[in-house]
Amino acid sequence: MDHQSTAWLFPGQGSQHKGMGEQLFELFPHQVELADDILGYSIRELCVNDPENHLNLTQYSQPALFFVNALSFLKLQQDGVKTADFFAGHSLGEYNALFAAGCFDIETGIQLVRKRGEIMSRAPKGGMAAVLGLSLDEIATLIRQSGLNNIDIANINMPTQTVVSGDKTEILAFAEYVEQKPGARYIPLRVSGAFHSRLMKQAAVEFDEFLQAFSFHSPRTPVLANITAQSYSSAPEEIRNTLVTQLSSSVYWLDIMTNLFTDYSVEYIREVGPGQTLTRMWTEHVKTLPKGDRTVQHQVNRDTSAPATVFMYPGQGSHYYHMGKELYADDQAFKRAFDQCDEIIADLRPCGFFSGSHRLPAEQSVPGF
Numbered sequence: 001m002d003h004q005s006t007a008w009l010f011p012g013q014g015s016q017h018k019g020m021g022e023q024l025f026e027l028f029p030h031q032v033e034l035a036d037d038i039l040g041y042s043i044r045e046l047c048v049n050d051p052e053n054h055l056n057l058t059q060y061s062q063p064a065l066f067f068v069n070a071l072s073f074l075k076l077q078q079d080g081v082k083t084a085d086f087f088a089g090h091s092l093g094e095y096n097a098l099f100a101a102g103c104f105d106i107e108t109g110i111q112l113v114r115k116r117g118e119i120m121s122r123a124p125k126g127g128m129a130a131v132l133g134l135s136l137d138e139i140a141t142l143i144r145q146s147g148l149n150n151i152d153i154a155n156i157n158m159p160t161q162t163v164v165s166g167d168k169t170e171i172l173a174f175a176e177y178v179e180q181k182p183g184a185r186y187i188p189l190r191v192s193g194a195f196h197s198r199l200m201k202q203a204a205v206e207f208d209e210f211l212q213a214f215s216f217h218s219p220r221t222p223v224l225a226n227i228t229a230q231s232y233s234s235a236p237e238e239i240r241n242t243l244v245t246q247l248s249s250s251v252y253w254l255d256i257m258t259n260l261f262t263d264y265s266v267e268y269i270r271e272v273g274p275g276q277t278l279t280r281m282w283t284e285h286v287k288t289l290p291k292g293d294r295t296v297q298h299q300v301n302r303d304t305s306a307p308a309t310v311f312m313y314p315g316q317g318s319h320y321y322h323m324g325k326e327l328y329a330d331d332q333a334f335k336r337a338f339d340q341c342d343e344i345i346a347d348l349r350p351c352g353f354f355s356g357s358h359r360l361p362a363e364q365s366v367p368g369f
Contacts, residue, residue, distance in 0.1 A: 006268040007260050008084040008100065009282070010069050010093030015275040016061045018050045021068035027078070028071055031106055035067050038110045043067055058193065062092050062117030063110055069096040069273035070106050076272065086264060088224040088256050090278060091155070091196070092116075094246065098232070100272075101219035103239060108214055112243075115210050120247070123203045126194025127171035128154060131162050131178055132185040139164065139178075146177045154196035155251040158281055159288070163189070165197035200248040208244040216240060229255035254285070261286050 025044045035043040054060040087097035154165035178186040218234035229252045260266040271279045327334040
């Protein structure tokens with residue numbers, strides 16, 4: 001390609017946190033009102049304050065995260081940032097990638113993820129766990145050897161980071177097999193369902209019925225699909241089928257990163273939404289790929305509506321008589337810290353200015369005043 005190819009990546013469920021998007025809501029009042037009408041509650045209150053501790057519940061976290069991701073994208077557009085050559089999103093984030101590519105508007109996106117979250121929250125209870133330190137082949141072999149027949153591979157995130165999903169009892173039992181392997185770690189995840197597993201099959205059927213009422217447009221920008229790691233088809237029916245299949249299929253995120261780097265020559269990525277999970281995975285993975293020593297870049301993620309802030313501290317020459325006097329008089333925390341420093345300095349006995357013969361008189365012992 002004759003220019004630096006770029007990809008924007010949208011995080012999925014698990015990246016949500018209290019306070020996310022706080023600076024964005026005031027910038028997009030129409031979209032906020034639209035979301036409130038569709039959801040039946042204040043999306044801003046949920047994301048910023050989460051007074052009822054709902055943000056980590058699937059039926060709430062999915063629309064909340066989709067909405068903040070979407071506003072983050074709109075803010076980039078508003079700022080005139082040149083859009084990417086490719087989009088991709090991890091699990092739920094794929095809906096943001098499709099929104100960014102023009103497959104549906106934000107109103108449709110909110111409706112889709114609201115229903116998706118509701119359906120997934122009602123699916124048969126299951127469990128998920130992250131397996132670290134083992135390859136995908138090693139994990140698949142362990143599953144076969146364990147005789148646990150209701151465990152599926154959910155997310156293939158990194159060469160040695162895979163998420164398994166399935167029957168909760170079997171997910172807990174699988175820990176024994178993983179932990180016998182040197183260097184392996186097994187981390188049960190705090191989720192109520194077995195996402196991206198066969199236990200989502202019935203949810204996928206219900207979601208398919210729901211999607212029949214919606215129309216989709218061909219992507220204006222290529223979107224790499226979770227289930228294939230290849231670009232979405234331009235056929236609206238295929239977009240619908242892919243979203244349905246995604247519910248119960250593995251997320252091939254490792255392959256998406258590899259394909260972006262090797263097949264599409266992506267050297268610059270931006271994570272659009274809260275957190276830096278996808279950025280860290282990208283940065284670590286591309287170093288292992290052929291041509292991994294070529295220059296790769298990523299945009300440091302922050303709330304795009306908030307100006308960057310830098311604290312700068314002056315050096316010698318900026319001091320003056322009575323500096324800090326107002327703070328000492330008005331701020332009790334400053335006064336306590338200053339008094340503690342004064343006591344420490346007064347007790348020093350080096351062979352210099354603060355030796356016994358050079359101690360300042362008590363009435364002058366507060367420096368600077």
